[in-house]
Amino acid sequence: xxxxxxxxxxxxxxxxxxxxxxxxxxxxxxxxxxxxxxxxxxxxxxxxxxxxxxxxxxxxxxxxxxxxxxxxxxxxxxxxxxxxxxxxxxxxxxxxxxxxxxxxxxxxxxxxxxxxxxxxxxxxxxxxxxxxxxxxxxxxxxxxxxxxxxxxxxxxxxxxxxxxxxxxxxxxxxxxxxxxxxxxxxxxxxxxxxxxxxxxxxxxxxxxxxxxxxxxxxxxxxxxxxxxxxxxxxxxxxxxxxxxxxxxxxxxxxxxxxxxxxxxxxxxxxxxxxxxxxxxxxxxxxxxxxxxxxxxxxxxxxxxxxxxxxxxxxxxxxxxxxxxxxxxxxxxxxxxxxxxxxxxxxxxxxxxxxxxxxxxxxxxxxxxxxxxxxxxxxxxxxxxxxxxxxxxxxxxxxxxxxxxxxxxxxxxxxxxxxxxxxxxxxxxxxxxxxxxxxxxxxxxxxxxxxxxxxxxxxxxxxxxxxxxxxxxxxxxxxxx
Numbered sequence: 001x002x003x004x005x006x007x008x009x010x011x012x013x014x015x016x017x018x019x020x021x022x023x024x025x026x027x028x029x030x031x032x033x034x035x036x037x038x039x040x041x042x043x044x045x046x047x048x049x050x051x052x053x054x055x056x057x058x059x060x061x062x063x064x065x066x067x068x069x070x071x072x073x074x075x076x077x078x079x080x081x082x083x084x085x086x087x088x089x090x091x092x093x094x095x096x097x098x099x100x101x102x103x104x105x106x107x108x109x110x111x112x113x114x115x116x117x118x119x120x121x122x123x124x125x126x127x128x129x130x131x132x133x134x135x136x137x138x139x140x141x142x143x144x145x146x147x148x149x150x151x152x153x154x155x156x157x158x159x160x161x162x163x164x165x166x167x168x169x170x171x172x173x174x175x176x177x178x179x180x181x182x183x184x185x186x187x188x189x190x191x192x193x194x195x196x197x198x199x200x201x202x203x204x205x206x207x208x209x210x211x212x213x214x215x216x217x218x219x220x221x222x223x224x225x226x227x228x229x230x231x232x233x234x235x236x237x238x239x240x241x242x243x244x245x246x247x248x249x250x251x252x253x254x255x256x257x258x259x260x261x262x263x264x265x266x267x268x269x270x271x272x273x274x275x276x277x278x279x280x281x282x283x284x285x286x287x288x289x290x291x292x293x294x295x296x297x298x299x300x301x302x303x304x305x306x307x308x309x310x311x312x313x314x315x316x317x318x319x320x321x322x323x324x325x326x327x328x329x330x331x332x333x334x335x336x337x338x339x340x341x342x343x344x345x346x347x348x349x350x351x352x353x354x355x356x357x358x359x360x361x362x363x364x365x366x367x368x369x370x371x372x373x374x375x376x377x378x379x380x381x382x383x384x385x386x387x388x389x390x391x392x393x394x395x396x397x398x399x400x401x402x403x404x405x406x407x408x409x410x411x412x413x414x415x416x417x418x419x420x421x422x423x424x425x426x427x428x429x430x431x432x433x434x435x436x437x438x439x440x441x442x443x444x445x446x447x448x449x450x451x452x453x454x455x456x457x458x459x460x461x462x463x464x465x466x467x468x469x470x471x472x473x474x475x476x477x478x479x480x
Contacts, residue, residue: 002264002274002295006042006306007352010035010049013420014281015298017059020289021066024083025296027285027304028057030420034071036086039294042306047086052079055418059102063109070112072103074418074452078114080129094122095134097446101143106151107191111168113154115142117455121156123170135170138162141455144187148202148218153226155204155218157184159455163206165218165226174226176216180208186243190250190267198222203231203267205253207241213255215267232270236263243286252309254295256283262297264309278305338401341369353397361385372398414473418443418452422477426470427463431456434466 013031020026024045025037033049034057055074062069062083069081076097080090094100098116105112105126112124121142122134137156144157153173156164161181165174190203202218213234220226239258246253246267253267262283264274276297285298288309295307341349346369347359361383365371375398380391416423416436425437431451435443443452444461451458 001308001310002276003308004276004278004305005308007278008035008037008042008304008306009302010044011302011304013056014300014302015285015304016057018285018287018296018298018304019061020287020294020296021062021069021083022290023066024062025287025289025294025304025306026060026062026069026083027296027298028060028071029302030056032056032073032420034060034069034081036069036083039289045086050081050086050088052081052088052091053077055099056420058100059104061103061105063105064107065109068105068109070103070105072100072114074099076100076116076446078103078112090129092124092129092131094120095131096120099452101141102145104145104147104154106147106154107149108151110151111147113145113147115145115156117141117450119158121145121166121170123168133170137164137166137170140183141450144184144206146187146189146204148189149191149193150200155187155189157187157206157208159183161208161210163187163204163216163228165228174218174228176228179206179214180210180212182209182240184208185241188245190246191248192250203246203250204228205244205246205255205267207244207255209240211235211237211239211241211257213237213241213244213253213263213265215253215270232265234263234265234270234272236265236272236275237261242282242284245286245288247288247309248290252288254286254288256286256297256299258282260299262286262295264295276307279303338369339373341372343368345369346372349401355390355394355397357390358385358394373402410473410476414469414476423469423473426466426473428466429463430458430460434469437463 011029011031013029015029017028026034028034032053033051036045036048053073053075057071057073060071069083072078076094078092082089094116098118100114100116102115112126114122119138120134121137123132138158140158140160142156142158147154154166161178161183163176163179185208187206194201199221204216204218207213215232217229217231237257237259241255241257244255254264256262260279262276265272279299279301281300283297283299287296293309295309298304350358385391410422416439418439423436426434427437428434429440431454433453449458
């Protein structure tokens with residue numbers, strides 16, 4: 001049993017990552033911020049949001065003790081935050097200032113790892129924040145990494161599709177070529193390992209652009225080399241799989257996909273248990289809590305959904321208020337205009353806004369988004385809603401929704417892909433994408449000769465003014 005208990009929509013851009021500690025949930029976004037919530041009621045902590053990165057946040061994680069929160073970014077830095085106060089404690093930078101796509105902290109909190117767009121991995125001593133080594137791991141961008149539960153080895157995944165196992169000196173132990181032939185997107189070790197007859201056995205999940213989720217057995221018998229054996233190929237999703245994670249007990253593995261779905265599998269048997277379709281766009285991040293049977297999923301639709309899995313989480317007041325909406329899409333902040341909402345969308349929005357008692361009235365009268373869009377005091381009274389206060393609440397919610405949807409948020413194509421800010425001087429780069437001139441020039445000056453969007457080499461650093469886009473932005477600004 002998996003049920004939706006909360007939908008969070010505080011970020012202003014797509015969600016890139018999420019992670020749990022024992023008492024907190026953190027979410028990271030292309031809007032350059034991290035937001036931190038209590039797992040008791042999913043209210044945002046007073047110190048949230050956290051701002052410190054110059055570009056979008058790619059990955060976030062907690063230390064095993066929960067005291068530290070880490071995040072990495074296109075700006076080439078990893079920031080260490082206090083998870084209790086939100087204070088920025090320290091920061092480390094990639095030696096070559098290459099954009100960082102992924103970071104991980106060893107379970108024993110001794111080593112900090114980062115994977116970069118230039119194909120290198122950097123390893124720091126976490127207590128002292130001193131760089132131990134930075135070494136080439138691939139000719140392609142490193143987009144995935146994970147420490148083993150014993151903290152002694154780690155795995156990396158790249159956009160060429162290879163998985164590689166390394167020791168804590170960045171010495172290669174094992175290479176699995178073309179593990180995902182169109183590119184790896186994420187990898188994650190299960191939190192437990194077995195030792196039998198002098199053999200260490202680990203479980204690893206990986207996913208990729210080939211639309212597959214794979215589970216591997218990574219093992220080493222004393223005195224022999226490491227081996228990697230494919231255990232399961234999971235095919236429950238129909239488009240590239242962008243994220244994967246194990247549950248705290250290693251019994252479940254979940255994944256998020258470009259097909260907008262989240263899948264939950266039995267990690268031992270490889271059987272599909274649930275397919276969840278509550279997001280409006282690509283599911284970019286999944287995370288499971290260490291103890292409470294909670295799962296978080298993040299999406300390009302800018303929302304984070306929090307789920308209850310099984311009986312491992314006691315119902316909170318927040319959950320009981322959301323209960324009538326379980327299993328439905330919550331479209332209140334989706335990109336659909338109100339006039340285009342279906343009857344089911346309207347009913348789910350009522351639940352989201354705490355107007356559950358009106359669901360049956362709206363259902364009986366077949367009210368869709370167009371009807372809501374034209375509601376007035378008179379039409380609301382005709383519905384037979386006796387409570388004057390309830391009628392007033394409904395009208396205020398509708399007005400707030402209409403105001404939100406008619407707001408001045410810039411179209412996505414007017415935002416620079418690097419900074420996610422409205423462009424003033426858009427230029428076209430060799431990859432065909434448009435960027436703010438200052439941002440892409442800074443990117444190139446930082447020895448990044450690859451596309452910020454595709455990670456492929458730029459054939460030339462020549463930039464061409466995009467005059468038509470600049471005119472469109474000017475027209476849009478004058479209309480606001």
